[in-house]
Amino acid sequence: NAGVMQNPRHLVRRRGQEARLRCSPMKGHSHVYWYRQLPEEGLKFMVYLQKENIIDESGMPKERFSAEFPKEGPSILRIQQVVRGDSAAYFCASSPIGDSYEQYFGPGTRLTVT
């Protein structure tokens, strides 16, 4: 039973480019959460999605960031016009229906903006 998959594991972008981070939840999980981890800080919640719906995006920056979880395919976190401050580890987690507090984490995507 494969766990949460994230790709790419490492992503380097120059300032102004777009970054696309992908997350495939565990089989049978339809809830996806995105977190950002900055050096020396804990995980900060960004967004919670169910299939085709954004449930809670209270942690998402108002500009340049967007997320989707289509009916088919992985969840995508998209960062437009990246800046150096976007450099961080981005983690995706998934949970089964009804158990949103027990989350299973992927290995993360480490984004470096040069």
Add this chain to the structure above:
Amino acid sequence: AQSVTQLGSHVSVSEGALVLLRCNYSSSVPPYLFWYVQYPNQGLQLLLKYTTGATLVKGINGFEAEFKKSETSFHLTKPSAHMSDAAEYFCAVTPNSGGYQKVTFGTGTKLQVIP
């Protein structure tokens, strides 16, 4: 609103010594509490969780934690540290109030195990 405070961003113990990582929480309703471990360049792995029932919770790798409501604490312990325990540990809380609730993470404690 809920929050967690992890005392000590870095903790060092000798191999074989007791591990004690501190976590205090703040929650306006009864909480669910968690400890996660993160090894370098990896995602978080659930060590243990408290939801309801027994306040002493046993997890993987010999770790356990005790929910103390009077102290609003959920400290993580292991009787004897092993080199493989070196990692970063995160305490987390979410309200036990049904439906969707955000999980709030602490800032983490890096555990160093000295041979």
